[in-house]
Amino acid sequence: xxxxxxPHDETSISEAKAAARASYLVRDLISTPAISFGPEDLQVxxxxxxxxxxxxxxxxxxxxxxxxxxxxxNGRGCGMIHAVGQGAAPGREPRLIxxxxxxxxxxxxxxxxxxxxxxxxxxDTGGLNLKPGSSMLNMKKDMGGAAHVLGVASLLFEAQxxxxxxxxxxxxxxxxxxxxxxxxxxxxAVNGKTTEIGNTDAxxxxxxxxxxxxxxxxxxxxxxxxxxxxxxxxxxxxxxxxAFLSNCDELAHDVLSAAVASRDPVWRLxxxxxxxxxxxxxxxxxxxxxxxTDGGLGGAITAALYLKQFVRENIxxxxxxxxxxxxTSGVGEAQGMRAVAELIRTKYAA
Numbered sequence: 483x484x485x486x487x488x489p490h491d492e493t494s495i496s497e498a499k500a501a502a503r504a505s506y507l508v509r510d511l512i513s514t515p516a517i518s519f520g521p522e523d524l525q526v527x528x529x530x531x532x533x534x535x536x537x538x539x540x541x542x543x544x545x546x547x548x549x550x551x552x553x554x555x556n557g558r559g560c561g562m563i564h565a566v567g568q569g570a571a572p573g574r575e576p577r578l579i580x581x582x583x584x585x586x587x588x589x590x591x592x593x594x595x596x597x598x599x600x601x602x603x604x605x606d607t608g609g610l611n612l613k614p615g616s617s618m619l620n621m622k623k624d625m626g627g628a629a630h631v632l633g634v635a636s637l638l639f640e641a642q643x644x645x646x647x648x649x650x651x652x653x654x655x656x657x658x659x660x661x662x663x664x665x666x667x668x669x670x671a672v673n674g675k676t677t678e679i680g681n682t683d684a685x686x687x688x689x690x691x692x693x694x695x696x697x698x699x700x701x702x703x704x705x706x707x708x709x710x711x712x713x714x715x716x717x718x719x720x721x722x723x724x725a726f727l728s729n730c731d732e733l734a735h736d737v738l739s740a741a742v743a744s745r746d747p748v749w750r751l752x753x754x755x756x757x758x759x760x761x762x763x764x765x766x767x768x769x770x771x772x773x774x775t776d777g778g779l780g781g782a783i784t785a786a787l788y789l790k791q792f793v794r795e796n797i798x799x800x801x802x803x804x805x806x807x808x809x810t811s812g813v814g815e816a817q818g819m820r821a822v823a824e825l826i827r828t829k830y831a832a
Contacts, residue, residue: 500640504633504823505816507531511629512806512814516605516622520574521567521653524602524628528579528651531632535639537583544575552580552696554672560652560696561670562677562688567654569609569662576654578693583639583647594830595646595702596638598822599693600631601686601709602653609656609682610664623814624686626806627709628653630819634706637823643831650697652689656682668768672696675791678768680775686711687772687788694792694799704733704830705799706822707789714781715803719749724818727753727786728800729793737800740825741818748802748818751782758787 489495511519511527525541532539542550547564551557560578567576579602584593603624607613613621628651635649663669667679669688673695677688686709697705715725726748728734734750741748760774761784770791774784786801793799804817 497641500637501820504636504819507636508629508633508816508819509814511632512623512626513812514622519622520604520655521577521602522573524604524625524651524653525577525579528581528632528649531636532581535583535636536586537581537639540580541577542580543577547576547578550578551672553699554695555699556674557672558670558674560672560692562692563652563654565663565667565669566656566685566689569657569659570655571657574655579649579651579653581635581649583635585642585644593645594704595648595700596826596830597648597650597697597700597702597705598631598634599650599690599697599705599707600628601625601690601707601711602628602651603686603689604653604655606656606683606685607658609662609685610658611682612658613683620807620810620812623806624710625653626804626814627707629806629814630708630802630804630816633816633819634823637819638826638831641827643827645826645831648697648700648702650693652693654689656685671792673792675770676768677770677772678765680771680773684772684785687785690789691792694789698792698794698797701794701797703798704826705793705797706802708802708804708818710806711803712782712785714778715751716805718751718782721805721807721809722817724748724802724804725751725782726800726802726818727751727783729753729790730798733798733800736829737821737825740828741821744820744824746818746820748821753786753790754780754783757784760784761788762791
């Protein structure tokens, strides 16, 4: 019979309480209906966390995204975040939330720099490639990646880890409207790469692309992204086990070890480079295509390979493709959050 074993020493009790608070945060954010939770509300959630732990937050909103490039050399503005959210109603404009934190002891030169990136699509209709009603029902959870990085951040902040932490959340609503982006559009990312839109329902990888390029520009020691990105990952692993893919075998090994230590299961899928041509060489009019032209097989892998185009080769990176919900209950769930926090605590902030 399963039993809850409560720790006895004060440090372990504090860690258990912090993990519970972080899990509640993730669950509550994902569970909130979209009518009450748009991009601005996600911004407020991030600002509330920042206030609690003394972080700095900047948010770039709406048309200002087109003029914002972070530290990306020869940056072209966040055209992909803007495009995905341009069809939303007034007051629900797309935005990029940028949070930075250092421990109370202050930043030091030898500290690791970690950047967490979370997909924040607060509702996903599929856009003009409209989802069926049955597939749209739980799309309030499409900001689950953003919820997860806020959960990881709260664990790291609470532990006062010896690292510089940055959190980037590209957030938008993918809506149907007269101003919505269209299949066949060509959109320019912040790093200058162009993408032909094969399907407007493959929007998460677009907003993440801008954010990952901005994350990479500062050359952090580690970049981790979370996203409710593909149904293909769920076909492969079901709803309870997050998939992750990485450009670094050493990092992948450390992730799996942290997952075991934290009892927070994850499973590695291959970042299979022969599939890359399905993304890079499939458009005749742009650098990339947001979906392959040859069908959806290996969809979790090709989605990650699209993201890879925005991460500098010398940066360690892992991408987590999570479901973010307890079955079809409509209730949010944290998946892989404790594993990533354990990874950062033990390998990058010791």
